[in-house]
Amino acid sequence: MVEVSTRETYGKTLVELGKENKDIIVLDADLSPSTMTHFFAREFPDRFFDCGLEEQNMIAIAAGLAASGKTVFASTFAVFASCRCFDQLRICLSQPRLNVKIVATHSGISVGEDGTSHHAIEDLALYCSLPGFTVVVPADAIETAEAVKVAAATYGPFYIRLSRPKTPLVYPEGYHFTLGKAVTMRQGEDATVIAMGIMVARALEASDILARQGIDCRVINMPTLKPLDEEVIGRAASETGAIVVAEEHLAQGGLGSRVAQVVAREKPIPMEFVNLKDSYALSGKADELLQRYGLTAGDIEVAVKSVVKRK
Amino acid sequence: MPNHIKVPPEPASQANIFNLSIEELKEMAKKLRRHVITMTATAGSGHPGGSLSAADIITTLYFKAMHHDPQNPQWLDRDRFILSKGHAAPILYAALAESGYFPVEELATLRKLDSRLQGHTDRNLTPGVEMSAGSLGMGLSFGIGVALAAKLDHRDYRTYVLLSDGECDEGQTWEAALSAAHFKIDNLTAIVDCNRIQLTGWTRDIMNLEPLSQKWQAFGWHTIDIDGHDFNQILAAFKEAEKIKNKPPVIIARTIKGRGVSFMENNAKFHGKAPTPEEAERALKELE
């Protein structure tokens, strides 16, 4: 599969948007060559503000700009965009519902060698807990470009979670992202895997493996965590009778918790969860870490088999 | 209409419709202080001390210094007042009501269920409130965003941010201080309501801030030290601040917590405690 950087796509999409809309302002916190907002900075230096290592300040400045009519994109690493400035997100963006898009890169353990301090694995729990926030985790570069454009065109606070490594393309050119809608990537009858972000490609790989063993596995990409596509979840529960949720996040408060709430209410069925459970990860190469901490296609395969047995 | 919804540019508003004399400002400040006492006593909770210390500064802003139009709270060219110390909401509500943003009678609903006057400021609910606050230390950053927007849009409104001295404990205040100087924000005036008392006691005992002016200077600000209860000094400071170019100005206003009510003055007990009905009666007599 072709691999493309989601953050590079983000940076280039920002430039496109900046050309169309002069009210788009971009902020960063001394990480623009990594978050790739530097493309925008180069093109529109007057509309780019590097806030230095001041993430809390950056969020509140973004709020002030948004309160004055601007559409603000603010970027840093996911770990700092969530844990470092949570109170600012709550008071300055969530409660007043201001038009700020936090686009964070370097999420999850696929950050790799930088280790625990740089692995954002609780960011989705934090952002999903904020009333008014829309939370999007694109699966590839094509979906990233779409999601960033939709965020720019939709009023209100957004969190978009991107990765450090290049990500395999799971969509063809011309794919159209709809906010709040899941995408059934592959039909299937025996079980459903619901995944997001980098886990979508792995879920597709797992379903290939399972198909060879006679297990017909549905794969759903859930790019919008909030608001959640509850209808697709309910249908998957009814039609396949077993669900596995795969995410690069701690067990609590992410996609798994959110899907389980819907399943519990709509159609209780056996579920399994492929995630980082309840612990931090260490330094290592991205692929080594994904393997060590149980986020491979093989881990999804095992989870599907075990959930199917419980049907 | 909730004020987070974008509104189209509207016809020109009346600028600076309030232009009280010093004597009138004194009377108005007294009136606002009386509202603070009545509101908090009626609510049975709230923050009178820091509301009273800021009364003269806020009176000067709303009734003399700022260009604003209570009939048109979303006027794009209005000067912005950002109350960073959100617990002083009662004094802001009093100024907003007396200048005409909403009926004075509504002040009696402070902190009550379904009131537009929340315990701490809420920009979605209250006409004239620019920022939702209450978690200290965020207002200066927010103000920088508002001031940057003015520059980007070539609008000449001014942004005023009122901080408490306690907020100078917060790291974010100094992040904001660094960045305002770095971005050469000269269309914003910060005011520190330096009443020398924070929640539990004197700032010098809880977390010493002095020498405070020198700290702001070291961060690249133009500082103006004044008596925050002297209307002439407050007005002169606002004028001086407007003349500063390429660096941000801050007014270090030396004030008295609980100012105007003898038993509340310099008394940390009345930081976050409403007066009892008897105390309110005594206070109102002193403020006649």
Ligand SMILES: Cc1ncc(C[n+]2csc(CCOP(=O)(O)OP(=O)(O)O)c2C)c(N)n1
């Ligand atoms: C981040 C944060 N921490 C703690 C509080 C609780 N609190 C409310 S007011 C206050 C201190 C009051 O002193 P100061 O900030 O100087 O305000 P003023 O004297 O002007 O009322 C504290 C600690 C808060 N509102 N926000």
